[in-house]
Each structure stands twice: as C-alpha cells, then as structure tokens.
Amino acid sequence: MHRRQADFYQEAHDRPGLLKLALTAEAGPWQQGAALDFLAALPDDVPALLGDLVGLSLSRGWALVVRQAIDRIPHDDLVPLLEPLIVERLDSADDDEYRLLAELLVHVEAWELLGRLVSRALDTDDPGTREVAEDFTQSYSPMWLFKPNP
Template sequence: MDGSKSDEDLWALVVTAEQQVARARADFYQNAGSRRAVLSAALRGSAWDRGAALSFLEGLPSDVPTLLDQLVGISLSTGSALAARKAIAARNPQVTRSEVRRLVEEQLPTADADDWRRLAELHLHLNDRVALRGMAARAEGSGDPEIREVGQDILDWLSEDS
C-alpha cells in the first residue's frame, strides 16, 4: 500500500462504484429502447461486455427468456459458464425450464463430454432432476466412454441430493 489512502477510503471507493453501477443498470433497464438487442450484442461481445450483460441479467432477469438460446450456448464456455447458469437460474425456473430442456436436447447430439458435463451442470444448477435423469439415461447408451462417465457422475449427483 502506498499510504495515500486508508483501507476505509479504498472501501468507500468500492461502495461508490457499486452505487454508480446500480444506478446505471436501473437507468438502462427503465429507459433503453432496444434493451434485448443491446444485451444480445453484449453477450456476443468482448469479455467485459459479456460479463456485464450476464451480471445485469442475474440481477434483472426479465430478459432471460428471450436470450436463453445465447445463454445456454454461453453455459458451455469455460470462462462464463457459471455466470450464464446464474443468469438463467435468476429467472423463475418454471418460466424457462421447458425451453432450457429443449435447447440442451438440441446441443447433445454434437456435444463432446465436456459439453455434456456443462449442460448437466446447467440442469443441476436449475435443480431439474427430471432433465438430469434423462441425460443420464442418454449418456448410458453412448458409444463414447467419456460421455458414459458423465452419465455416471450425473447419477452420483442425483444420489447425493436424495
């Protein structure tokens, strides 16, 4: 520490920045004319844009249903998977569950074992036991031993949660 600012001064700067972000989010939410288009572009943008959009959607999830396709896709990426799952889960799962299931099902035929795991983690994050059981059953019939291993992991998760 250079000694010019106390710990309390540094913390006050953090709090001020958080307040500014909250005000900016509220202003964007209430006044943006094409909010969903901007958020969609941000999800495809730089890491900073994507991170800001995911954080925004986690806090104000009303736009999540219209952006689910992108969010499920992002849930496959290493760096943003958790943030995407949190954004999806922030919306009432009853609103998004069937669409998430459909989008995951579309991904599975071309997914590798890592993608299977991330998609299963999405269902786990949403506490969608029905979808997890379905994935486990599908994985069991796979010719890929790594996908079968993901299926066994899913069954282990389900048994731990019982």
C-alpha cells in the same frame, strides 16, 4: 453503476437485442460480463436470452455466472423453456459439453431433464460421455428417480 443500469433498463429501445450482442464472443469478455451483471440485477430479459445463455454456459469461465442468471427464471417456467435447448445441444455435444449441461441442470434442479441427459450419455459410444453419465448417476439418480406424490 446502478444508475447506469437503471438508465439502460428504462431507456434502451431494444434491451434484449443489445444484451444478445453483448453476450457474443465477438463482443469480448468485458461486454459479456457487463451483460451478465445487468441480467443478474434485472432478470426480466433472461427468458428471451435463454438460448444464448445456455450456449455461454458451455464456457468454463462464464458457467457459474450464467447458471446464476438462468436460475433467476422461476423453476416452473424455466424447465419447459430449457428442455428443447438442452435436447438440441445433445446431438452435437462432446463429453465436456455434456458435463457442463449436466452441471447447469443440477444448479437449476431440473432433475427429470438431467435424467434424460444421463440416459442419452449412456447410449453414446464415447467413453468420456459415458463417464459423465456414470458420475451424475452416482451423485444424482435419486433426484430424478424420486416422484413426489401430488
């Protein structure tokens, strides 16, 4: 398997494009799993696929593996890339998606962005979404309220 991963890494003409196709629901779980295994082993393509990975992180079956792949991006590079993707999804997110996005942010320790998500969740009319905000405020608010000294 490692030899095949190395061959793919070295010889594929459009690795991100092929991986992007493999991550789609239409590709099926086997190809999605293979793409995620590849990204876990060789994460160079993760930043280019971040939007697709955030979308896939909303699937409970893939959430943990996708979070681990996303977390391979260095934190200082990740948060600015992740911010517009998260904010964009909040416009149409239901309470389950809010929770999964919040769990992603906790996993990658994007505390300030988690605070913004919670703030938006508190402003919704949906009781389930407000419950997500309350859960994450209770557990994590010290993380986004704490400002370390430079």
